[in-house]
Every structure is written in structure tokens, then in C-alpha cells.
Amino acid sequence: MAPPMSRRRFLLESGALTALAWLGLAAYGHRPLPPLASPALGDPARRTLEAALEVLLPSDAPWDEVAAGVDAFLADADPFATAQLRLALQALEHLGGTWLPPTRFSRLDPDARRAALTRWERSPVATFRQIFQALRRLAGFSWYADPRTWAAIGYDGPTVGR
Numbered sequence: 001m002a003p004p005m006s007r008r009r010f011l012l013e014s015g016a017l018t019a020l021a022w023l024g025l026a027a028y029g030h031r032p033l034p035p036l037a038s039p040a041l042g043d044p045a046r047r048t049l050e051a052a053l054e055v056l057l058p059s060d061a062p063w064d065e066v067a068a069g070v071d072a073f074l075a076d077a078d079p080f081a082t083a084q085l086r087l088a089l090q091a092l093e094h095l096g097g098t099w100l101p102p103t104r105f106s107r108l109d110p111d112a113r114r115a116a117l118t119r120w121e122r123s124p125v126a127t128f129r130q131i132f133q134a135l136r137r138l139a140g141f142s143w144y145a146d147p148r149t150w151a152a153i154g155y156d157g158p159t160v161g162r
Helices: 007-029 045-056 063-075 078-096 110-121 125-142
Strands: none
Touching: 045 063, 045 078, 045 110, 045 125, 063 078, 063 125, 078 125, 110 125
């Protein structure tokens, strides 16, 4: 019969095993992705914006084009507003995913992203709700500013210049 394991050895071995498992899961959930051409937001924030727009916009919407338009607009916009959006997208990316296994928001499947955004919409944390509202408004404004969407909502374009 083997001698009983000491408490110190048990804690050291279980702690080391837990740390190794956590690092393995973290490495799996955070593998690198191909770069994007993002003029204002940067690749990570742009990828998070695309992931959010994919579930916030109608299913037939070109969410990648909308994200590119937002990014191009922000390249000429107020740097403070751009930095605030980048910070909000970083919060969503790192806090909006799953904890076990640790997965970033942009790496979730669309249904899980939709569920995460619903949690943020109803969150008791005011900052999460504010970030959700900002993304929802940004998605709506960016989508309906596109002339391709005007006919579907009965808008025949601006009256100025007619």
C-alpha cells in the first residue's frame, strides 16, 4: 500500500495540474487569426465589431462591409470616440465570451454570441448595458445609412438636392 499523500503535496500537484489545464484551455481559445486591414480600430477590435454586427444586423446584411464602413468612418473621426469604441470592443471581446473553456467573444459561434449580447443587454452591470446599447445603435445607424437598405424600409433617399 502506498503511503498517504501529504496535504502540501496534494495542494502542489493539484495546483500545478489546474494551472496546466487552464493554460492549455487558454492557448486553445486564443489562437492567432489572420490580419485585417483596419485603419482606425486595429485588427482585434475590428474582428470583435464584425462578430457583433453579424448577430445584430439582419441575416442577409453584409456585416463585414458595414464593419469596414464604420472603421473607415472612424479613421477620420474624433480620436477620443475611436478610443472609447476600441475600449468597449476590448471589454466585449474578453468579458463577453465563455469562461470554461476560456473563449473570446469573436471566436464563439453566432448563437453563443447572440446569447452573450442578450446577457449584456440584461446585465445588472451598467457598463455592460451601455456597451450593448452603443453597439446596437452603431449597428442600426451603419446599416440603415447604406442606400441599399432604403427601399426595404420605404425610404426614397434624402430630399435635399432633388
